[in-house]
Amino acid sequence: MNGFWDKLLEVDLTSGSHREVKVSPTIFRKFLGGRGLAAWLLWSELGSKWESVDPLGPENMLLILTGPLTGYYPGIKLIVSGKSPQTNGVVGSAVSSEIAVEIKAAGYDGIVIKGSSKDPVYLYVHDDKVEVRDASKLWGKTGIELLKMLRDDVRVNYDLEGVKSIPPALYIGPAGENLVRTAPVNAKWTHGAGYGGYGAVMGSKKLKAVVVRGSGPLPKVANLEEFVKLRNELIRLIPSKNYWFKFWGTPSEYYFAGNRKSSEPIRNWQEEWHKNIEYSHHDLETKVWVRRYWSDWGCPLSCMKVSIVDIDGNYYLTDGPDYEMGAYLGSNLGIFNVKEFTALSAIADNLGLCGIQTGNVVGFAFELYEKGVLTREDVGYELRWGDFKAASKLLEDIAYRRGIGKVLAEGTYRAALKIAEMKGLKPEEVLKYAVQAKGIGIGAHGIRSKADYPQPIAYVCSVQGGDHTSVAGLPINTIESESWKAFFDSAVVCWFNLFNIPEDTVVKFLNVVTGWGMCKDELYKELGPRILTLQRVLLLLGGPDVYWDPRVHDDNPPRFYEPLPSGPYKGKAGDREEVKKLKVQYFSELGWDELGIPTKETLSRLGLTELEPAVERVRKRLGI
Amino acid sequence: MSQLWIFRDFDKCSGCRLCEIACSLRHEGVVWPEASRITVLEFAPGIAIPHTCVQCYDYPCVKACPTNALYVDGKTGAVLVDTGRCTLCGACVRVCPARVPKVVKGRNYVLICDLCGGEPECVKACKEAGFNALELVPKPEKAYVDPYITLPEVVASKLSSKVYKGFSKEVLGL
Numbered sequence: 001m002n003g004f005w006d007k008l009l010e011v012d013l014t015s016g017s018h019r020e021v022k023v024s025p026t027i028f029r030k031f032l033g034g035r036g037l038a039a040w041l042l043w044s045e046l047g048s049k050w051e052s053v054d055p056l057g058p059e060n061m062l063l064i065l066t067g068p069l070t071g072y073y074p075g076i077k078l079i080v081s082g083k084s085p086q087t088n089g090v091v092g093s094a095v096s097s098e099i100a101v102e103i104k105a106a107g108y109d110g111i112v113i114k115g116s117s118k119d120p121v122y123l124y125v126h127d128d129k130v131e132v133r134d135a136s137k138l139w140g141k142t143g144i145e146l147l148k149m150l151r152d153d154v155r156v157n158y159d160l161e162g163v164k165s166i167p168p169a170l171y172i173g174p175a176g177e178n179l180v181r182t183a184p185v186n187a188k189w190t191h192g193a194g195y196g197g198y199g200a201v202m203g204s205k206k207l208k209a210v211v212v213r214g215s216g217p218l219p220k221v222a223n224l225e226e227f228v229k230l231r232n233e234l235i236r237l238i239p240s241k242n243y244w245f246k247f248w249g250t251p252s253e254y255y256f257a258g259n260r261k262s263s264e265p266i267r268n269w270q271e272e273w274h275k276n277i278e279y280s281h282h283d284l285e286t287k288v289w290v291r292r293y294w295s296d297w298g299c300p301l302s303c304m305k306v307s308i309v310d311i312d313g314n315y316y317l318t319d320g321p322d323y324e325m326g327a328y329l330g331s332n333l334g335i336f337n338v339k340e341f342t343a344l345s346a347i348a349d350n351l352g353l354c355g356i357q358t359g360n361v362v363g364f365a366f367e368l369y370e371k372g373v374l375t376r377e378d379v380g381y382e383l384r385w386g387d388f389k390a391a392s393k394l395l396e397d398i399a400y401r402r403g404i405g406k407v408l409a410e411g412t413y414r415a416a417l418k419i420a421e422m423k424g425l426k427p428e429e430v431l432k433y434a435v436q437a438k439g440i441g442i443g444a445h446g447i448r449s450k451a452d453y454p455q456p457i458a459y460v461c462s463v464q465g466g467d468h469t470s471v472a473g474l475p476i477n478t479i480e481s482e483s484w485k486a487f488f489d490s491a492v493v494c495w496f497n498l499f500n501i502p503e504d505t506v507v508k509f510l511n512v513v514t515g516w517g518m519c520k521d522e523l524y525k526e527l528g529p530r531i532l533t534l535q536r537v538l539l540l541l542g543g544p545d546v547y548w549d550p551r552v553h554d555d556n557p558p559r560f561y562e563p564l565p566s567g568p569y570k571g572k573a574g575d576r577e578e579v580k581k582l583k584v585q586y587f588s589e590l591g592w593d594e595l596g597i598p599t600k601e602t603l604s605r606l607g608l609t610e611l612e613p614a615v616e617r618v619r620k621r622l623g624i
Numbered sequence: 625m626s627q628l629w630i631f632r633d634f635d636k637c638s639g640c641r642l643c644e645i646a647c648s649l650r651h652e653g654v655v656w657p658e659a660s661r662i663t664v665l666e667f668a669p670g671i672a673i674p675h676t677c678v679q680c681y682d683y684p685c686v687k688a689c690p691t692n693a694l695y696v697d698g699k700t701g702a703v704l705v706d707t708g709r710c711t712l713c714g715a716c717v718r719v720c721p722a723r724v725p726k727v728v729k730g731r732n733y734v735l736i737c738d739l740c741g742g743e744p745e746c747v748k749a750c751k752e753a754g755f756n757a758l759e760l761v762p763k764p765e766k767a768y769v770d771p772y773i774t775l776p777e778v779v780a781s782k783l784s785s786k787v788y789k790g791f792s793k794e795v796l797g798l
């Protein structure tokens with residue numbers, strides 16, 4: 001089919017075998033690829049026993065998927081998925097890397113990894129040559145060191161083939177090896193598919209890395225002439241409509257989100273406003289960036305920046321840091337010094353920790369220390385806001401599961417429950433400091449000021465919890481809805497390259513590649529709701545360690561109902577009545593009941609009647 | 625008209641590969657990075673080396689070809705491949721100090737930059753995206769060209785020492 005190979009590579013790490021698996025074009029038409037395909041594959045394979053599948057056990061699958069826009073539309077993304085050790089549902093976790101293109105060039109739409117290896121291995125794929133290789137020498141290595149070793153291991157022989165690109169890798173650091181639930185699947189030096197916690201899934205399979213080299217072309221497009229024309233137009237349009245990304249990347253938000261929009265996490269979200277002008281893109285460009293333009297594959301936008309800092313003779317290398325890293329490892333920990341949070345971002349990259357999820361749990365721990373819930377005896381050292389050394393030590397303790405790090409390695413939600421148990425407190429006495437939704441720490445865009453993009457139900461109704469790239473919202477048939485996010489994560493294209501580009505243009509691009517006749521209406525009325533409905537049911541099935549009750553967990557974290565203490569939006573807070581009203585409206589417009597459980601009619605309309613028994617299981621558990 | 629040359633500004637390359645995509649679309653009618661006549665190698669953040677033919681004044685590849693499959697386009701100075709004559713023996717690859725000719729699965733002849741007959745698509749793509757790391761210029765004299773006849777690792781190592789200073793070895797391992 002145009003735009004697809006209709007084929008996945010399936011590798012079983014228990015037996016070391018592999019095979020090609022055909023996927024019917026009708027499945028792609030129903031779920032596109034990436035996130036939608038992940039939900040469908042997981043449902044098909046594990047749906048009947050979902051509640052008992054341990055995300056960190058050999059039964060879980062690790063999915064590495066492209067979509068019909070991958071490699072065609074400007075910019076690049078790849079979706080990593082599986083049963084999430086954070087939500088116990090399905091998260092489509094996006095990461096930028098040319099490995100997405102290599103997978104397609106190798107002749108696959110994606111890679112499915114099943115089972116688990118006894119000893120550390122890495123997967124090497126060169127077209128139809130698939131090898132499960134020994135990784136005992138790579139196990140334990142941190143990012144930069146690992147990438148150098150891998151590069152030497154898979155070097156192209158220039159004498160035989162001429163100079164070719166360096167085969168790219170997905171990998172985990174020590175955190176993933178140690179099953180830390182805030183571990184991403186990393187790519188390049190500084191990227192991670194963070195939401196979902198799939199680094200821990202990879203670690204549980206004893207899989208250190210996946211290297212892919214594709215020699216062939218991408219699948220043909222349906223209309224080459226139109227494709228080239230539209231693509232060239234977009235390459236001009238995208239950077240011109242979003243020039244600030246090119247100049248400053250997301251670091252432009254450090255000051256803008258904090259000062260102008262009052263939506264930035266400060267000291268575990270106790271505040272969302274600041275007036276520190278030095279905590280800005282300008283200080284990064286003058287103190288930190290050594291190269292302004294660093295692009296991912298096929299990207300004209302170039303939002304990454306190469307950052308190097310030197311603190312006490314130690315060098316730290318990272319990207320940006322992008323807004324989320326800076327906010328979570330900077331202001332959220334009370335650190336406003338650009339060099340210090342750049343270093344923390346580099347430390348997180350290298351250890352294989354997600355900066356958002358780990359910054360969330362570290363901020364949580366700092367506040368517990370401030371409030372006296374955690375003490376020096378619990379931690380071994382002081383946790384004071386703004387203390388770079390304490391923060392960097394805690395990152396290491398989490399990655400290696402040492403001391404209190406062992407508890408925090410479970411992520412904010414699970415850590416809160418454990419700490420409550422440790423301290424003989426009621427769960428809600430600790431959960432009130434946990435700024436998370438359904439096991440996922442909330443991205444660095446708050447809702448209280450209503451001046452930023454997330455709506456009051458953004459994280460309440462998202463099927464990916466606190467994921468700031470998959471927020472829910474109204475009106476339902478617009479980019480505010482989570483359907484739009486399900487679409488771009490399933491077409492597998494970078495959200496930033498869609499900013500200020502009309503949906504019609506993007507759908508037209510999809511049709512030019514695939515030869516389909518999709519329209520915007522189908523996106524919002526069928527495709528998006530279908531993917532969200534499937535994800536919602538799997539999220540509500542949950543288990544085995546954690547289950548969600550819509551009556552309790554479809555809500556904002558308690559902190560979002562506390563009034564903002566400072567700034568132009570001082571006094572503004574989430575409104576429980578408003579949230580309740582919007583939630584019911586949003587669910588109803590998706591064809592779900594007032595508890596967000598998809599109705600029979602909706603399942604039938606979306607071609608998902610096979611989910612009926614699963615919905616019954618959810619109802620039975622909830623006693624409704 | 626003088627012959628042409630693609631100047632590569634290593635300080636400006638963002639590693640985006642838009643050049644590779646444009647090249648493969650032009651020559652192969654599909655997105656096919658491996659078959660691009662320009663190849664970007666990203667050795668470290670910000671150390672991306674666009675690698676392609678620099679049209680050596682003595683054309684060792686042309687001289688080494690046992691089947692006379694390679695010849696010079698007098699107008700542009702590019703090395704052209706007679707696809708019917710090329711046997712993929714690899715002599716040109718081994719004799720090229722920069723290992724530029726590419727042997728690619730699915731093509732039974734080597735791939736070398738042909739300067740798109742005088743209007744290189746890679747240069748256009750780089751300009752469209754606003755990076756300007758590639759510039760089309762009249763072919764400079766031999767002494768200007770010669771230092772560019774080298775492997776991407778060599779360029780990366782020098783560039784990295786400049787950008788990363790003392791940290792270069794640790795990041796790059798080169």
